[in-house]
Structure formats: C-alpha cells, structure tokens
Amino acid sequence: MAATQENIKKKMNTEIELFVINKVKEYRIAAKLSKRKLSLELRLNHNYVSRTENPNLDTKYNLNHLNELAKIFNCTIADFMPTPYVKQDTIEEYLEIHPKQKARNEKMMKDYEEKGRVKREAKEKAAAKTKKK
Incomplete structure (x- = not known):
C-alpha cells in the first residue's frame, strides 16, 4: 500500500508540461467545453483530456494536439507556451521524473x-x- 501511495505522490509532469496542460484547461473552461467533448474534438479517447488534467498521470499533449487545440480555440500554439520560457532546468526535471x-x-x-x-x-x-x- 505504501508503494502505491508513493507512486501517487510522485511528480509526473515537468513545470513546462504542467504549464501547457493548465493553459489548455483555461481555454477549455473559457470555451465551456467538457473534457469529454474536447477529447472527441481532438479525435482521441473520450477520457484523454481528463487523464491529461489529472496530476497523478503522465498523459501529455504533443505538438499535433497543440496544433489542433489552437484551431479549436482559434489561437496560436504559442498561446499555450510560457513567455519567454520556464526558468527551471526542465531537462533535469524530466530526467528526475x-x-x-x-x-x-x-x-x-x-x-x-x-x-x-x-x-x-x-x-x-x-x-x-x-x-x-
């Protein structure tokens, strides 16, 4: 049981991945789209967005997803990225994860x-x- 709880507490995404996930979530909520509806708009499994927004899972958006999300929300891919960048060493963070x-x-x-x-x-x-x- 302790190992399971340890896995749940383990960080699954880097700071930049979390930034992108949260930015997409902001756009989704502003557009009043459910997680299921957005998943289907992306032609993905019906619970993909739900899994992506779950901090205990390592599901992420890729560049193809971000391109389609930009079309759906009528914005640019850059709108999902931090400006100018994340200060933390995200490569080291990724390797630790x-x-x-x-x-x-x-x-x-x-x-x-x-x-x-x-x-x-x-x-x-x-x-x-x-x-x-």
Whole structure:
C-alpha cells in the first residue's frame, strides 16, 4: 500500500508540461467545453483530456494536439507556451521524473567520454611515435 501511495505522490509532469496542460484547461473552461467533448474534438479517447488534467498521470499533449487545440480555440500554439520560457532546468526535471531515461542518458555520456578518451590516447600515441622518428 505504501508503494502505491508513493507512486501517487510522485511528480509526473515537468513545470513546462504542467504549464501547457493548465493553459489548455483555461481555454477549455473559457470555451465551456467538457473534457469529454474536447477529447472527441481532438479525435482521441473520450477520457484523454481528463487523464491529461489529472496530476497523478503522465498523459501529455504533443505538438499535433497543440496544433489542433489552437484551431479549436482559434489561437496560436504559442498561446499555450510560457513567455519567454520556464526558468527551471526542465531537462533535469524530466530526467528526475524518468529514472530509466536518466540512466540511459548517463550511460550514453559515460560511453561518449570513454570514446573521446580512447581517441585522445590514440592520437597521443601516434604523435609520440612520429616524434621518435
């Protein structure tokens, strides 16, 4: 039971994702559209918007959704974005929320650094050989 409660409390969206979700919600409420109606307007599952607005779930709008939402609400995609940007490091925030992605990213960086080290050592060896001649 404790693990389930821990998962519920876990942050599921980054600050920018929450901003977009809340901005779409503002437009939806102003247009007096139900979550179900907006989901259907987007040609998505009838409870997609409801799942997106639930802070305990990680459902998000993608760029295609935002484009269609801009058409529905007669606004621009930019109207759903913060101006000029979110100050928080949202990449780091995303990696904290998604530990598997963070582990893959860390492994990739380690491999990249190792490859660079091997390449530098090979160049140094080649330069040392050239110098001896």
